[in-house]
Amino acid sequence: MRVSIAIYALFRALEFGWNVCEKDGMIWGIKNGKNRERPWWFGSWMLQPLAFGQLLHAAVFDPDCFPSSFGDFIFKNSSTYLPPRPENYPTTLKWPSATDVLANIAEMARLNWPPNISPILFPNKEVLPPTLAGVSPLSSQAHPLITSLSCATLHPTDPSCLRTYLTFWLNSFPTMTRFFLIFTSAMTIIPRFRNLYHFPFATIQRIISQALRLSTFATGSLSTAWASLCFFQQYLPRHVLATQRVFLGGFFAGMWAWVERRHGRGVFLYSARASVDSLWKVGVKRRWWKAMKGGDVWVFVLALMVTGVVYERDAKAIREGQWRKGVSWLRGEGWKDWALEEDGEDDDEEKDKDE
Template structure:
């Protein structure tokens, strides 16, 4: 005989357990859990577990908003803490193989960066939801007839508190919880990210309102790229400690023509300048106002062929081609007397490694769509080839199609090609930046812009962004964020300005406030459905009652009072 369903549990619930359940699962979530898991569990579990109707009666409260806010913040804390713990295990076990292990200093749980980051994010969410609801209700109450005397006595305060932007701006004070996390690079990065995104969405809102109707077609976010690459190249040479290390490693590892590697036949007992030494020597050459190169091959009796501060690069520069006349050229391409030939060879040598890497990368990304390869193998292979070549080459999409017409596909065949613009611009900018050194050396006097030419060389390298001005805004803003971070550090290092404690937290609060204000005024200005959903989730709009946004019963304030 079939087992009869177990009767629902009617035992009284302990208040502590009731609050624990309320802040753990909502009634809707418990109903789903009961339907798919508890109802299929052993009978002893089903007998003890309350039915969905009983659970709904247990957790029901007059204020579901606060319970939902606490539930969401607890889940953010648990998810973040779990993710960071797993990441630490991966980096310590897999990525650290074959490397010297750094001795870890044991710290208390409450002082660990992972715990404080998880706590900071969960507090930001909780406080943002609570503050947004508080200021919304305060605004509603101040707009009633009963609050008219207060509005007359305090016109300025009333005007501020009854503005439709007050809840959005007031909720941004939750960003102060970012200060729970220790002050380091991550906090600065988050602050800069929110500030730049807020500026981007503000521009979108102004554009939607017709502020830039007569804007020339060539004006856009791509114009950030020349200034960003100019500043980054200058910092890379003169203030490398203020330069993003990952970006610096990418530049040095993808410029074999300009940054000379140690030859295999070079004696092991002799020293060879490292990449950092070569870059530091370029900075010293700039300070010496680009001295000429006197070849030791032509003048072997010269006691000092190199300045005293540049002796570490002697293994590279001394055997350079005798026809070279500039010390910078002797350091960058000692085996080639032609700067133009070196510039062109850079592209030829940089292309194959990038093509191999991105072929493997896009092949892995295509694995979830492996069935399409069986349905249309030729079409999918063409799409894979064009994505790989686009990522590796330094060509715009129009020129690329002209050279490879047999790979021409409809636009919907490769919707992710816009995401490849970053690598195209990076590779093109790297080649142009190195080539600009030779250009300035040949066509400018030695004393003309001895150090500033690095900025202008990077500026010229950033002009490659013009080719992708329509699709590369995200990449341009990413470079701008790196440049802002680097420029701020350079200014602090050189004493141009001084930061104050918690300044990055206030920048984050300001960016969050502007982001909330733009969302309140024009949601469409926040382009990207994921970002809009994220801002709405941060406010708790899925639980924010509609009556909280409207005036309560009891009358409205007159237009004059508002």
């Protein structure tokens, strides 16, 4: 919890710093005495490819550093690529769970993606490396036409990767739409019930359109992340980017953020914060850097320092009034939005001059 709060505070501080730099023309430059306009394609959606790439890589190779909230959502909505236990499967035998499948995919990457040898065609031949015995219940029933062991693990009953991808959309998109329809309805109606009363059709249209965009974004991201493993198996040699292709798959999955680029800023920043938290844990685990005692406190202090500097430079760079009041309170200036009060004083002075 402390780490999450520290990362959240740091992201907000960086956001405030970005606002003041952009307002002063430090980002896009100045032309003819005016700040250049931000490019139309630029936005927080660009964080998603990097965030999803890192998160997918962590989910496969460092599951202990992967946020459980993401894992629960992904595994729950990926039954097409994570076949559930058959009803007639013997209870005495173990069926690979979602985490087991990901662990074996990581091992496949370390082994440079071994091919699939069908036990149906070669019953007397050793078809699996010893370290991949965990996926034997899946690969043993795989279609003989499947040539990749990863495909035999993710969609053993269907030899077509494209058909599996389309099946994922058909199975997941309606479920996602129902979920996000309920979510967006609650987030829209509860805080702004008057809008529904005064503008019912516009409110309902906004709820439906946002739910469809979020469903497309979520379904497209998940399907692309899983299907990328099949895609790279088909078009890349087994030894090329053996482990890095997992990151690339997540990167391409994050490109679906373009669909929700205008209204998905909160989602993008949330996943970016989760990615930073995961990346820090991965770095500590792999000894890329050392964990510092009380490091979350120092990050929080740094965030407060940056926020204070921005507030001194231009309080309006903190665009939320409640945040400005909070910073003012922390500085001992009371729970007031001094930026608005200064604007009011400036307006009064201009009126006096006009009179």
